[in-house]
Structure formats: C-alpha cells, structure tokens
Amino acid sequence: MFRDLKSYVCTFVDCDAELFSSQHEWFLHENQKHRREWTCHFCKHRPFRASSALKNHILAKHSKNGPKDELPDIVANSEEPINRPAASDCPLCDDWEKSFAQSQHGDLSKLRKHLGRHMEQLALFALPRAEPDEDNEEEQEEEELSEKSQDDSCYVSTDEDKGP
Ligand SMILES: [Zn+2]
Ligand SMILES: [Zn+2]
Ligand SMILES: [Zn+2]
Numbered sequence: 001m002f003r004d005l006k007s008y009v010c011t012f013v014d015c016d017a018e019l020f021s022s023q024h025e026w027f028l029h030e031n032q033k034h035r036r037e038w039t040c041h042f043c044k045h046r047p048f049r050a051s052s053a054l055k056n057h058i059l060a061k062h063s064k065n066g067p068k069d070e071l072p073d074i075v076a077n078s079e080e081p082i083n084r085p086a087a088s089d090c091p092l093c094d095d096w097e098k099s100f101a102q103s104q105h106g107d108l109s110k111l112r113k114h115l116g117r118h119m120e121q122l123a124l125f126a127l128p129r130a131e132p133d134e135d136n137e138e139e140q141e142e143e144e145l146s147e148k149s150q151d152d153s154c155y156v157s158t159d160e161d162k163g164p
Helices: 023-034 051-061 068-077 095-102 108-125 134-162
Strands: 036-038 079-081
Touching (some): 023 108, 051 068, 095 108
16 A cells, blocks of 8 residues: 555664665665674674674773774674664654563564554654654544534534525
8 A cells, every 4th residue: 555655764863865665675775774783703792783882892802802903804794684673673652662671572574564654654644753742632633623523514504404
C-alpha cells in the first residue's frame, strides 16, 4: 500500500541520504551504512557502536598490543554488521525501548517492522512528528471534530424542518 510513496527516511540524524521508495532499500541502507559495530579482538569487551569508541578503548586498554600506526587498520578490520538490535535503535518513540526491556528483541526484522510502522505514520500525516506526546492531543482533536460534525447534521435537519 505504501510502496509507491517515497516515504522511507533514514533514522540516523547525521545522514543526508535521499528518501527511499521501499522499506527494503531503506532498511538495507541503514544496516549497511549505520548499523555497524566494532569488536575488540584483544578482549571480550562488548562491541562498540562507533569506530572512535573502539579506537579509544584500544588506546586505553591495549596500547601494548601493537604500534599505534596500525590502529586505523585494526579498527577498520573490526567493523561488522550488527545483527541484533539495541534498545536505543528507535529514535522516534519510547515504545521500542520499553518493549525491548520486557522481551529481548532477537533480530532486526522486528526493528524493521517497528521503524517501518513509523514511516507509514509519517507518510500518512505528511509531517515529521518527533514528539510521541502529540498523540494524545490528536485524539482530543478528533473527538472535537466528530462532535462538530454531529452538530452540523442537527442543523441540517432543523433547516429541513423549517423549509417551505
Ligand atoms: Zn543513512
Ligand atoms: Zn579490548
Ligand atoms: Zn518507535
């Protein structure tokens, strides 16, 4: 239904990628460009989400393991695609983080579905809505609107009664 809308946008803030016309392209882009991690080969530290973080870690903990000019190569060779989502992976709402804490989301397909739903919402509203709190206001507005339309139908029927 949404396939023809160019509505998929990279959720990483510093990215200037164009909009993506399919969920597949968009998620591929995020995984290939951004969802990477850097694993320390010298110890069992959990993977880092930025190359600079691994660099700092190696400098701080493993500077004896090799000359510093090899560091860029070491860091480059430590880059791997992330195959497990993190609690912080949705920048658009808190729900992902909450549900992540409750049930460990095992794979990226759940994240794709979750973020994909946001994209569809964005396409429907045609405006970026970063504040999840706005949802409540919207519901109230909708209620007011439906009350008004009920009033309108009352007026219409009164007019008909008054008619010639
Ligand atoms: Zn991007
Ligand atoms: Zn290490
Ligand atoms: Zn979300």
